[in-house]
Amino acid sequence: MSAPLNKLLTFIIFSLMFTISGHYSFAIDNSAKAPGFNITDHTGKNVNLSDYNGRIIVLEWTNPDCPFVQRHYRENTMIELEKEYSDKGVVWLAVNSTHYMGRDENSKFAEENDINYPILVDKSGELGRKYGAKTTPHMFIIDSSGEIAYQGAIDDDPGGSMKPSDRKLYVKNALNALLSGEEVKISSSKPYGCSVKYKK
Amino acid sequence: MKNLILFILPLVFIATADFASSQNRNDSVDTSMVADISDIESDKSFYIGILFEMKPGWHIYWKNPGDSGMPTRVDFILPENFTQSDLFWPVPRSFTRSGNIRDFGYKDKVLLWKKITVPSGHNPEAEIPVKANISWVSCREVCVAGNKQIKSVIRPGKSPGIYNKELFERWEQKLPVKKGQEYSYYTENIPAEDKMSKFRINLDFKNITAKNIEWFPDSGETLKIERIEYDLGNPGDKGAITFFASLYPGKMLSSPNIPTVLVVTGPDGKRTGYKMPVKVIEVLKKRKPPENTE
Numbered sequence: 001m002s003a004p005l006n007k008l009l010t011f012i013i014f015s016l017m018f019t020i021s022g023h024y025s026f027a028i029d030n031s032a033k034a035p036g037f038n039i040t041d042h043t044g045k046n047v048n049l050s051d052y053n054g055r056i057i058v059l060e061w062t063n064p065d066c067p068f069v070q071r072h073y074r075e076n077t078m079i080e081l082e083k084e085y086s087d088k089g090v091v092w093l094a095v096n097s098t099h100y101m102g103r104d105e106n107s108k109f110a111e112e113n114d115i116n117y118p119i120l121v122d123k124s125g126e127l128g129r130k131y132g133a134k135t136t137p138h139m140f141i142i143d144s145s146g147e148i149a150y151q152g153a154i155d156d157d158p159g160g161s162m163k164p165s166d167r168k169l170y171v172k173n174a175l176n177a178l179l180s181g182e183e184v185k186i187s188s189s190k191p192y193g194c195s196v197k198y199k200k
Numbered sequence: 201m202k203n204l205i206l207f208i209l210p211l212v213f214i215a216t217a218d219f220a221s222s223q224n225r226n227d228s229v230d231t232s233m234v235a236d237i238s239d240i241e242s243d244k245s246f247y248i249g250i251l252f253e254m255k256p257g258w259h260i261y262w263k264n265p266g267d268s269g270m271p272t273r274v275d276f277i278l279p280e281n282f283t284q285s286d287l288f289w290p291v292p293r294s295f296t297r298s299g300n301i302r303d304f305g306y307k308d309k310v311l312l313w314k315k316i317t318v319p320s321g322h323n324p325e326a327e328i329p330v331k332a333n334i335s336w337v338s339c340r341e342v343c344v345a346g347n348k349q350i351k352s353v354i355r356p357g358k359s360p361g362i363y364n365k366e367l368f369e370r371w372e373q374k375l376p377v378k379k380g381q382e383y384s385y386y387t388e389n390i391p392a393e394d395k396m397s398k399f400r401i402n403l404d405f406k407n408i409t410a411k412n413i414e415w416f417p418d419s420g421e422t423l424k425i426e427r428i429e430y431d432l433g434n435p436g437d438k439g440a441i442t443f444f445a446s447l448y449p450g451k452m453l454s455s456p457n458i459p460t461v462l463v464v465t466g467p468d469g470k471r472t473g474y475k476m477p478v479k480v481i482e483v484l485k486k487r488k489p490p491e492n493t494e
Binding site: 026027029030065066067068071125128129133134135152156158159161185186187188189190191192193194195196197198199200 | 300
């Protein structure tokens with residue numbers, strides 16, 4: 001077989017492997033290196049994970065059409081957390097992997113909810129599948145060394161029926177631990193919410 | 201005389217005052233309270249449930265919703281001393297979406313119900329107020345949250361009672377059954393280069409032919425279970441289910457077994473669910489949690 005044909009076949013095989021494996025998004029392991037990304041946000045700005053090297057980063061999978069997300073934004077859960085922790089140097093990035101939502105829909109969501117942080121427009125679902133995001137919301141925290149320190153639910157109250165003071169605040173507790181240099185005791189929990197609406 | 205009245209007072213009239221105070225508008229699911237009550241007698245039982253009817257394409261969730269969604273919730277509020285069983289959950293279905301997201305739930309229609317026991321010394325002529333608080337998430341391409349409160353009063357009387365015996369019997373047929381001699385199984389831990397533990401449930405179908413199998417672990421928020429795969433092997437007589445599991449940090453299981461349901465589809469297409477407790481806890485307890493791995 002000629003060298004160029006060999007190279008072409010190798011390329012095709014690896015592309016197919018990536019395509020097949022990419023369809024199945026399994027949860028990323030804790031302590032794994034957070035997958036890098038280079039993606040546009042709702043304002044059109046390019047966001048690269050490496051822009052935030054050395055910082056603690058929160059990734060929040062979202063979908064404005066999801067009743068769980070709607071409840072949290074009515075209650076300002078993410079907005080208040082972002083405000084509190086951005087003052088302490090934490091970076092908050094929302095990600096929308098909904099296949100039918102582009103920049104316009106995300107901009108509208110940001111405007112209606114006074115969202116001051118980037119919403120990464122992941123229409124293709126590539127970023128979501130890399131992280132194994134399954135629900136909206138689904139939270140990931142990347143520590144300052146670039147590893148996954150927490151993944152799962154924002155709290156333990158999927159129905160929103162508990163008194164706020166009774167909720168276990170997984171993301172808040174994990175951020176407090178990281179900022180204090182302590183171990184994140186609850187490093188994962190079962191995420192709750194609507195399924196991420198990936199492209200079929 | 202009192203005993204005679206109790207004896208000839210079999211019929212109960214239910215005035216169903218349906219006060220639907222939905223906080224969220226959810227047109228994808230209709231809910232109604234149904235009951236199978238022949239009479240109200242001390243120390244005897246009756247059934248009361250919520251019938252969910254989903255519009256085409258929509259589904260609601262099982263007690264373990266799977267990767268997304270939320271368990272459907274039905275809470276009955278009855279007078280003091282009336283005891284309630286756990287909620288009865290018919291055999292669920294699996295809904296798989298892009299991104300390897302697998303949910304467990306129901307489409308078309310489902311009845312979720314409880315057995316209510318009348319306390320000793322109950323006055324047979326007393327009215328019984330019943331309230332049901334219901335919450336659910338229904339999904340199709342999008343998801344919608346729903347909640348409803350239904351109030352009703354059971355009034356003893358001479359009017360014809362509300363019998364739904366056939367409805368309840370039909371749904372009872374859809375409950376998971378205790379496994380008999382249909383098949384045998386054992387669970388083993390399989391070595392895997394992974395932070396989660398891998399298990400295989402080996403199935404030997406002795407007296408049934410399995411055209412398809414599905415597995416529904418009731419692991420709740422304690423156990424993370426993923427990468428469920430099925431293998432039917434030689435046609436119909438053996439099979440295996442492999443999965444990966446780990447305990448979520450800070451969570452404990454009260455029993456060494458996780459309750460699961462194995463659903464076997466026979467050659468006639470009929471789905472039968474079998475209660476199948478699976479023992480994984482001892483292996484998981486010995487395993488170092490991922491965050492402590494060096």
